[in-house]
Amino acid sequence: MRFAVVQFGGSNCDRDTWHILQEVLGVDTDLVWYKEGFPRACDAVVLPGGFSYGDYLRAGAIAARTPVMQDIHRHVREGKLVLGICNGAQMSAEAGLVEGTFAVNAYPKFLCRPVYLRVETATSPFTSRFREGEVIRLPIAHKEGRFITPPETMAALNREHRVAFRFCDGSGKVSEATNHNGSLESVTGVLGQNRNVLALMPHPERASEEVLGSGDGRRIFESMIRHVEVEG
């Protein structure tokens, strides 16, 4: 089993993600500079958080159109996993790996805080280690994280159970009071059409060790590992 974390100019959560995968979870993980491409085949790719290309044009827009993304599109077509975290989620949306887009927060401010999330589906390679309806805690750190999509797409996402996480309160109640960035239906984690891509605004790599305040994020990576073990 091998994972890869792709580094773009301006990525800044790449090494944190690598640390969790390689040093905490013991997965063989390559750090891949986007211009060099993938040195070896891998089962899962993580697009990390940060500010690729200084967020020029739109967050993730330019990284989403670099040549390495062709390899990532192929990887997705082969049914392998892609996890886009924060800036990586923005790239995933810009690249069309998931539907919708992440626009400037409703109150246009950088938000950096721990939040509660409700697990909306446990039936995915990224969430199998959770229970549906479970409330978890992960930090957010973004200014462009307001998920929006046309109503017909939102209806399809709900119908196909492709919303993975919504903002909620500590008891799991979803309301506008806990909709930190004004996302449509409080959505902050969404699955691609074949459920093998997860675009996630919160940062699981910052909550994968109890010493950092929450170990909930770790279960996202553990779900991915389990999926690769089972699916080969």
Add this chain to the structure above:
Amino acid sequence: MKYTVRITISLKGGMLDPEARAIRHALENLGFATEALSTARVFLITIEAAGKGEAEQRAAEMCERLLANPVIHRYEIEVLK
């Protein structure tokens, strides 16, 4: 021939524009009452093309493939010369 195109990217009608809202509020604090305010982004791009039509078409492709996000944006293209 060289053509300069002006591409204006703006939010589709009904889209929330938090930046415009903040600017409008700041203007209000300065005593300027406004009825409406929206923001847009302008690109001036010079390209080589066989004619005005081709220049316009190339600019449209640029919008579709990079400059605009079809989920939230609309764009206008004007060939300046």
